[in-house]
Amino acid sequence: MKTRSIWRNLWRGYGIVNQLTPAYIPLTVVGSFIKAAQPFAVLFLSARIINELAGDRDIGRIMLYAALAVGLAFVLSALNAVVTRRITTMNSTLWARFYFFLGNRYMQLNYDQIEDAANNENLADIEAKANGNGLGILRLHWSLPELLQPLFELAAAIVLVFGMFSSASNYERTFITSPFATGLLILLVLLILPFTYVVKKREQRILQQAFEINPKANTYIQFFNEYMQAKNAAKDIRLYKQAPAIEEHYKKSDGLAYWYKFFDYLGKNNALAAGMNALLAGCVYLFIGLRALYGMYPLGSVVQYIGAVTGAVGALANLIGVLGNYITNNPYLDLMFHYLDLPDNIRKSGSARPIPQDELEFEFRDVSFKYPGGSDYAIERLSMKLHVGRRLAIVGMNGSGKTTMIKLLCRLYEPTDGVITLNGVDIREYDYAAYMRIFSVVFQDFKLYSFSLGQNVAASETYDAKLAEECLQTAGFGEKLKAMPGGLETCLHKDFSDEGVEISGGEAQKVALARALYKNAPFVILDEPTAALDPIAEFEIYARFHEIIGDKTAIFVSHRLSSCRFCHDIAVFHEGRLIQRGSHDELVADRGGKYAELWNAQAQYYVSA
Numbered sequence: 257m258k259t260r261s262i263w264r265n266l267w268r269g270y271g272i273v274n275q276l277t278p279a280y281i282p283l284t285v286v287g288s289f290i291k292a293a294q295p296f297a298v299l300f301l302s303a304r305i306i307n308e309l310a311g312d313r314d315i316g317r318i319m320l321y322a323a324l325a326v327g328l329a330f331v332l333s334a335l336n337a338v339v340t341r342r343i344t345t346m347n348s349t350l351w352a353r354f355y356f357f358l359g360n361r362y363m364q365l366n367y368d369q370i371e372d373a374a375n376n377e378n379l380a381d382i383e384a385k386a387n388g389n390g391l392g393i394l395r396l397h398w399s400l401p402e403l404l405q406p407l408f409e410l411a412a413a414i415v416l417v418f419g420m421f422s423s424a425s426n427y428e429r430t431f432i433t434s435p436f437a438t439g440l441l442i443l444l445v446l447l448i449l450p451f452t453y454v455v456k457k458r459e460q461r462i463l464q465q466a467f468e469i470n471p472k473a474n475t476y477i478q479f480f481n482e483y484m485q486a487k488n489a490a491k492d493i494r495l496y497k498q499a500p501a502i503e504e505h506y507k508k509s510d511g512l513a514y515w516y517k518f519f520d521y522l523g524k525n526n527a528l529a530a531g532m533n534a535l536l537a538g539c540v541y542l543f544i545g546l547r548a549l550y551g552m553y554p555l556g557s558v559v560q561y562i563g564a565v566t567g568a569v570g571a572l573a574n575l576i577g578v579l580g581n582y583i584t585n586n587p588y589l590d591l592m593f594h595y596l597d598l599p600d601n602i603r604k605s606g607s608a609r610p611i612p613q614d615e616l617e618f619e620f621r622d623v624s625f626k627y628p629g630g631s632d633y634a635i636e637r638l639s640m641k642l643h644v645g646r647r648l649a650i651v652g653m654n655g656s657g658k659t660t661m662i663k664l665l666c667r668l669y670e671p672t673d674g675v676i677t678l679n680g681v682d683i684r685e686y687d688y689a690a691y692m693r694i695f696s697v698v699f700q701d702f703k704l705y706s707f708s709l710g711q712n713v714a715a716s717e718t719y720d721a722k723l724a725e726e727c728l729q730t731a732g733f734g735e736k737l738k739a740m741p742g743g744l745e746t747c748l749h750k751d752f753s754d755e756g757v758e759i760s761g762g763e764a765q766k767v768a769l770a771r772a773l774y775k776n777a778p779f780v781i782l783d784e785p786t787a788a789l790d791p792i793a794e795f796e797i798y799a800r801f802h803e804i805i806g807d808k809t810a811i812f813v814s815h816r817l818s819s820c821r822f823c824h825d826i827a828v829f830h831e832g833r834l835i836q837r838g839s840h841d842e843l844v845a846d847r848g849g850k851y852a853e854l855w856n857a858q859a860q861y862y863v864s865a
């Protein structure tokens with residue numbers, strides 16, 4: 257995977273943060289400034305009050321400083337509360353926005369990229385690392401105040417500490433009040449800060465190691481959660497008693513041992529860093545205290561300098577920590593940008609030629625296709641024409657390439673070799689969205705959503721109720737529709753509505769068929785459209801097939817050869833090749849052919865003994 261520069265990643269990453277939570281960045285700048293300024297402002301005014309108490313004791317000035325301290329604290333706290341409330345509200349929907357952002361991108365990917373296991377693994381990794389470790393874009397989000405607040409604190413501390421080096425009062429000249437002592441203190445700070453950096457670096461190495469030794473730990477946890485909770489796995493888990501086996505796999509893959517090691521180290525690290533900071537703070541106290549003793553600083557300034565120097569050291573340590581976090585996080589930004597940048601290879605390849613308005617004729621010309629990463633051809637040297645207005649049945653054994661041929665026709669994949677044409681022009685030349693409108697397809701593994709029945713049929717939020725009803729009627733769902741409490745408004749499943757209804761596999765297939773009819777595309781493709789239907793429903797669909805399809809062109813994939821008899825044309829696939837084509841009668845007559853073999857194998861179950 258491409259490694260990108262950290263600066264470019266940060267720039268792009270914060271662009272996404274801004275897109276996910278607009279106004280978060282400016283509000284965080286304001287919030288961090290307030291949080292940083294508040295203690296330093298109070299520190300400054302407290303120092304003034306102490307100086308007054310130890311010096312002129314001017315009651316007017318003391319009152320003014322006290323009023324300023326209280327007023328500022330009040331105003332800044334109020335502002336901080338307003339900003340924090342807005343940020344907290346925004347953050348409460350961050351997860352939802354983040355997941356929608358990832359999912360939305362997934363819906364835009366080319367189909368070949370969806371079926372590519374590597375891309376799915378990457379996405380699972382992005383989600384797992386975000387979920388388990390807060391890495392990636394979310395880390396940028398949460399790190400912003402961690403970066404900005406110490407930056408502002410450092411700036412404020414530098415302003416407050418300024419007088420420490422330019423004191424003009426009368427004081428005793430000793431080593432401790434000399435510039436050498438100041439130099440020594442600065443040296444000490446500079447020595448301890450890299451130590452913080454080294455400790456942070458080591459922490460990252462251990463984290464990196466945990467990921468390298470078991471890179472998929474979090475991803476596996478995510479997968480297992482899905483397996484354990486998948487509704488369609490629940491029956492098998494119970495009947496095959498799979499729970500202990502899943503638990504065993506889970507324990508082997510969760511990588512918990514590495515996380516124990518990491519957090520153990522993190523605890524020790526933090527203790528060490530806190531110890532070093534305490535040591536440094538002690539040295540600062542001693543240094544400023546001794547200087548005050550020799551008369552170099554007034555009492556109030558002692559408070560101010562000690563507060564400012566310790567604040568600056570703390571801010572620097574935090575800054576180093578957060579910069580370290582940005583470095584650790586960079587590979588996870590790479591992972592995210594790799595996913596976001598997956599090329600739009602199919603859609604951009606065409607020259608956006610409009611779809612012909614006259615009759616459509618498709619042709620496969622010597623087409624071969626291998627799935628990405630696969631070694632065998634799923635389709636091999638396929639040449640065939642699809643005639644307008646005809647019904648073509650495609651039959652063949654499992655894995656013979658029937659569904660793959662349809663995916664190629666629908667431009668879900670591009671051929672490895674050869675070309676598919678529409679009216680003599682390579683289909684890749686046509687506008688992709690317009691091309692997709694040519695087909696109404698019911699795939700074997702269609703999906704209905706927990707939206708209303710009408711929305712499912714129309715595949716849209718709004719729909720033409722009359723048309724939706726007609727299509728459901730034609731697809732054989734009429735009786736069930738009448739029994740539904742809210743008619744077309746009834747939700748499928750109960751995910752979004754307690755009144756939602758569960759429908760059977762066969763009923764779902766009818767709704768999917770109605771969806772294909774509602775689209776009213778000129779080319780209808782039905783991949784095993786009646787596999788889940790009862791014999792009567794199946795008979796009805798076939799008896800009215802011509803009425804259902806009308807003057808459209810239809811491709812019909814089925815294992816039930818008896819149901820192919822009404823098609824004008826039958827294509828027999830075997831091991832990715834088209835091996836026979838003709839009418840039912842012609843193919844049955846070819847006794848040594850594959851079709852006759854399949855026909856006879858099926859027919860014997862229907863012949864009474």
Ligand SMILES: Nc1ncnc2c1ncn2[C@@H]1O[C@H](COP(=O)(O)OP(=O)(O)OP(=O)(O)O)[C@@H](O)[C@H]1O
Pocket residue numbers: 371627628630634652653654655656657658659660661
């Ligand atoms: N996403 C995929 N990645 C890799 N190989 C695949 C993929 N989908 C299908 N194949 C392989 O391609 C070959 C053809 O599969 P295809 O789904 O086209 O067969 P089919 O004739 O529709 O089978 P069935 O009758 O079982 O539905 C099979 O050997 C299958 O293993």
